[in-house]
Amino acid sequence: MTKNTPVTIKDIAHALNLSASTVSRALRGMPEIHPETRQAVLQLAQEWDYQPNQLAKNLVKSRTRTIGVILPTLSYYFFSSVLNSIEEAAMQAGYSVVVCQTNESYLREVAQIQNLLNSQVEGFIISLARDTQDLDHINRLLRKQIPVVIFDRYAEGIEASKVIVDNKLAAFKATEHLIENGCQRLGCLAGPPNLLISNQRLEGFKEALRKYDLPYNERYVFHSDFTQENIMMQALSMMALPEPPDGILTMSDRIAFSTMYALKQKGIRIPDDVAIVSFNNEPTCIYLSPSLSSVNQSIQEMGSQVVRLLLKQLESEHSIPETVTLSTQLMVRESSMLSKKKVS
Known part of the structure; x- marks a missing residue:
């Protein structure tokens, strides 16, 4: 053995x-x-x-043609949209999809994986929960040679195929846009400190400051837990600093929505007092006042790519983990466009 x-x-x-x-x-x-x-x-x-159900051996004898998809939540536009793409690509390949939510819980993630194993899914598509730090339940699947593809939220230490974006580069360009539009004191509303993609975006934020010789100050970085109340509190705390930022990079549109609401309640003008750039480019961004500048990710392609990588593993006994890095595009709107008078 x-x-x-x-x-x-x-x-x-x-x-x-x-x-x-x-x-x-x-x-x-x-x-x-x-x-x-x-x-x-x-x-x-x-x-x-x-494991009683040795999927890696049984697939040849008894195919369920079912894929297990585990998501942090379906209440976010990003994950629900990627799921639509996954289901479409899977259906075209003759597979059905069983979807589980973790509600950002590590323990629920572990339990959902076991539930799907008991249902004899042929492979897994997973985006990690906010609270996940111990990766043994994922690595156990890999040791069993059960096909796994990770997307968007991943972690170092998982030797699995994954579909991601270059978070550092995307955040660098978004921050650079704020700087080029006249922002001098940059703040960052990040996600939880243990979330890799948030930390990667924070690194891109720092790199842009270094390029333009602007100071990086920890006081201008606030971490949120994605709840509306916490985000609003963090945003107002940031703007209550002796010298509040005139530009903010937020880690997701959901964080930006709550931030903009909180600032408006305090009479803080966007973008005149503070410009804002975000991530995910949800459809709601264009309907806000002001409309929200946001980094667009290739959601349709992300869903089709994760299914492609999973099918490749299902059809081959000796597949090598692959990483697909998708491009992003900053959609510039009113929230980050300062007046010419302020820029000059």
Whole structure:
């Protein structure tokens, strides 16, 4: 048995000097098995991470043609839109999709993966929850050679195929746009400190400041947990600084929406007092007053690419993890366009 080979009943039987049928009955809790034997079998099965449904071996014999999709939430435009693209691409390939939400919970993410395993999905498409830091449940799938593709929210340390954007470059260009339009004191409303894509965007923000010889100050960086109340509090705290920023990069449109609402309630004008640029380019951006400048991601292509990478694994026994990095485009609107008088 090698490191990446799924554990079988025969492996456990050989290790304990039992017959495969005895091990099988012990795992199923059959009463004729001696309690000590059952305990030994269950303990070794747990230590060796034995899974009853060995998908990697069973796919050839019994195809369910079902893909498990695990998302942080469907209440965000970005994830619901990517899901639409995933479902369309999967349907065209003859697969159906089972969708689970984690509601940003690590524990729920672990449970949903197990639920989908029990349903015998053939592979997984996953965007990590906000609270996920321990990656063992993902790496366990990879050790079992179960096809996995990660998109948007990922983590270093997962050797799986993924579809992402260059968050650092996109944030750099968005921040550069603010600077070129006259902003001198730049603030950043980031996501949770442990969220990789937020930290990558923060790095792009810092790099733009370095390029233009502008100071980076930790006081101008606020981390939010994506709740409206927390975002509004953070935005108002930022603007209450002795020298508040005149330009803000927010990590998502949802953060920008709450920020703009809070600032308007305090009479802070956008973009005259503070310019704002965001990420995701939700359709609502164009209907706001002022309309919101935002980084557009190729949502349709992201969905089709994750399905393509997953199908490639399902059709090959020896696929190598791939990373697809999609391009972005800053959609410039009123929220970041300062008056010519201020710029000059």
